[in-house]
Amino acid sequence: MPAPYARHRKQIEEILAAWGMPPANAASTAEVMAYADLHGIDSHGISLVPGYYTRTKQKRVNIAVTPSIVRESPVSALIDGGGGFGHVTGRLAMDIAIGKAKAAGVGISAVRNSLHFGACGFYAKMAADAGLIGMVTTSAGGVQVAPTRGAEAKLGTDPLAFAAPGRDGEPFLLDMATTTVAAGRIRNKANEGLPLPPGWVLTKAGMPSTDPEETGRGGFMTSLGGTAEGSSYKGYGLAGMVNILAACLSGASLITDPLHTKRPLQNIGHFFMAIDPGLFRDPAEFRADVVTFCDALRATKPIDPDQPVLVAGDPERANAKRRMQQGIPVGPNLLTKVRAIAEECGAPWLLGN
Amino acid sequence: MPAPYARHRKQIEEILAAWGMPPANAASTAEVMAYADLHGIDSHGISLVPGYYTRTKQKRVNIAVTPSIVRESPVSALIDGGGGFGHVTGRLAMDIAIGKAKAAGVGISAVRNSLHFGACGFYAKMAADAGLIGMVTTSAGGVQVAPTRGAEAKLGTDPLAFAAPGRDGEPFLLDMATTTVAAGRIRNKANEGLPLPPGWVLTKAGMPSTDPEETGRGGFMTSLGGTAEGSSYKGYGLAGMVNILAACLSGASLITDPLHTKRPLQNIGHFFMAIDPGLFRDPAEFRADVVTFCDALRATKPIDPDQPVLVAGDPERANAKRRMQQGIPVGPNLLTKVRAIAEECGAPWLLGN
Numbered sequence: 001m002p003a004p005y006a007r008h009r010k011q012i013e014e015i016l017a018a019w020g021m022p023p024a025n026a027a028s029t030a031e032v033m034a035y036a037d038l039h040g041i042d043s044h045g046i047s048l049v050p051g052y053y054t055r056t057k058q059k060r061v062n063i064a065v066t067p068s069i070v071r072e073s074p075v076s077a078l079i080d081g082g083g084g085f086g087h088v089t090g091r092l093a094m095d096i097a098i099g100k101a102k103a104a105g106v107g108i109s110a111v112r113n114s115l116h117f118g119a120c121g122f123y124a125k126m127a128a129d130a131g132l133i134g135m136v137t138t139s140a141g142g143v144q145v146a147p148t149r150g151a152e153a154k155l156g157t158d159p160l161a162f163a164a165p166g167r168d169g170e171p172f173l174l175d176m177a178t179t180t181v182a183a184g185r186i187r188n189k190a191n192e193g194l195p196l197p198p199g200w201v202l203t204k205a206g207m208p209s210t211d212p213e214e215t216g217r218g219g220f221m222t223s224l225g226g227t228a229e230g231s232s233y234k235g236y237g238l239a240g241m242v243n244i245l246a247a248c249l250s251g252a253s254l255i256t257d258p259l260h261t262k263r264p265l266q267n268i269g270h271f272f273m274a275i276d277p278g279l280f281r282d283p284a285e286f287r288a289d290v291v292t293f294c295d296a297l298r299a300t301k302p303i304d305p306d307q308p309v310l311v312a313g314d315p316e317r318a319n320a321k322r323r324m325q326q327g328i329p330v331g332p333n334l335l336t337k338v339r340a341i342a343e344e345c346g347a348p349w350l351l352g353n
Numbered sequence: 354m355p356a357p358y359a360r361h362r363k364q365i366e367e368i369l370a371a372w373g374m375p376p377a378n379a380a381s382t383a384e385v386m387a388y389a390d391l392h393g394i395d396s397h398g399i400s401l402v403p404g405y406y407t408r409t410k411q412k413r414v415n416i417a418v419t420p421s422i423v424r425e426s427p428v429s430a431l432i433d434g435g436g437g438f439g440h441v442t443g444r445l446a447m448d449i450a451i452g453k454a455k456a457a458g459v460g461i462s463a464v465r466n467s468l469h470f471g472a473c474g475f476y477a478k479m480a481a482d483a484g485l486i487g488m489v490t491t492s493a494g495g496v497q498v499a500p501t502r503g504a505e506a507k508l509g510t511d512p513l514a515f516a517a518p519g520r521d522g523e524p525f526l527l528d529m530a531t532t533t534v535a536a537g538r539i540r541n542k543a544n545e546g547l548p549l550p551p552g553w554v555l556t557k558a559g560m561p562s563t564d565p566e567e568t569g570r571g572g573f574m575t576s577l578g579g580t581a582e583g584s585s586y587k588g589y590g591l592a593g594m595v596n597i598l599a600a601c602l603s604g605a606s607l608i609t610d611p612l613h614t615k616r617p618l619q620n621i622g623h624f625f626m627a628i629d630p631g632l633f634r635d636p637a638e639f640r641a642d643v644v645t646f647c648d649a650l651r652a653t654k655p656i657d658p659d660q661p662v663l664v665a666g667d668p669e670r671a672n673a674k675r676r677m678q679q680g681i682p683v684g685p686n687l688l689t690k691v692r693a694i695a696e697e698c699g700a701p702w703l704l705g706n
Contacts, residue, residue, distance in 0.1 A: 149662045
């Protein structure tokens, strides 16, 4: 039985607090994770609890850390995440970028020494909710993508998010990995025993494959575009942009560093930018144009009348509306795992069976 | 016989000046166009002369215009392109963004009322040459791309460019349309009578096609990703980002506006951003990390030892090196067309037969 959003969120909060995360940080982190589950981004919510717990037990995260500002200007901040999970740090970094954009027109925060921070889109949406344009990138923890022409993993899923305010509560909100698909979609095909569509993965020799078990045998995920003929160099190039903004600018560990995944604390980098459209024109006119643009796209004649054309952010909002009414579904295997973790660390169990 | 770069560039300059473009503007515009030809971006150099000439004769461009600054802050400028070709305006806009980034750390120029400005990468590279990160987007003139799930063209090729300084003369330089491929690559297949790889185009009903004549029959180009299963919603989302930055922010015409292609002067918008890495860390350390990152990618074990892994900007630099030595090839049909234009407008002919 899916739990209501508030209880689902509270469950995550109780577990994080039981690990020793300070209460305010646990509440803030749980909000980011529950946002993902509410919006149907199931790879970035409660499903992260088992991996986060392993890392916590291994002391490969500073669970009680507070991020600190290292360097600052009227338009920028460099923030040290202190080796903690990145959610509290990410919210602070985007809050600072938003504050600077409101005062100076643009604000950029670069973060180093952080860890996984959940869904990029959460932070980009913060800017849009404040009436600003938001852009967010992060370096990745895992190395699983081969560059175009390559037969060796050198990159991660390397996501970026972009948001712009439109109608209240309906920002344009793009949140995408620069790979063809997320790892979770490959896992789903494997679980169902189905072949993959062409272009999703490569063998370890770099040859095309449709086997959903390929990445478990040393194969690679592909950059957006999938194949050389599908212009995978573009997805690969975007991954380069993401890493330059998130890691080179902040001084975080490079994903191409052989020690990137081996150090006790991963040094992940993030990039947060907010731009005030009022620098250029009446912000209300800007928002009206975003609305006109998005509505024109939605009004496109659809291939299938039952599958209307959507705009970035629409599918996630539809999920959130449904799940706010019906509760947040969690698969039985995951639920069992999370319950065992709650019991082990002494957190109350709120989600039923 | 391919002409040397300097003569090729001078030929373009002479033709533009013969149309009534002021001499300094003709020289500046010709430099941007010849940059594209030198770097192998043949779609954005001398091949534009016939289309630009038609537009000039139809008085659908203000050939002698000077761009003007409409609004300014320490980190931003809004620029009116005056209905001229966008190259002079684009260089001014990026120069202003660079100047502001050097003084304040970040600079953003939004341009409205402009026209086609050539290759985005030229302007992003200006920032990298100045030691800064550069990002550029532009709205498009032509409407030829259907949104994911759509059977109606609503978007253009909607390109973006991103550059970061590395080794001197070797910036990371990504310049990409957010479509699967450029229109020119479809034309090339049509010229050779070859079928297209799957995912490049759709029929006018939105069905997959491999017919290179499809777009001439009302079919559409696809967003990067090619198909729904290949995650074309990501290329489509990036096109949305490009249009919001280039058109909504500046107040240019929206590509979804039914009048976008019909007004006498198209009101194209551009976006230029420069970021000083010195806001966050020692710029030399930033550049060293970009070099380390790019070199690690280049060192990836290749699928085919004769096809080494490259980094964004490498293919274009290799073209430029070769063409600087061997001259700039122009196909016989295009050469004949350009020669006829030179004769008609009274420009000297420098390129031989």
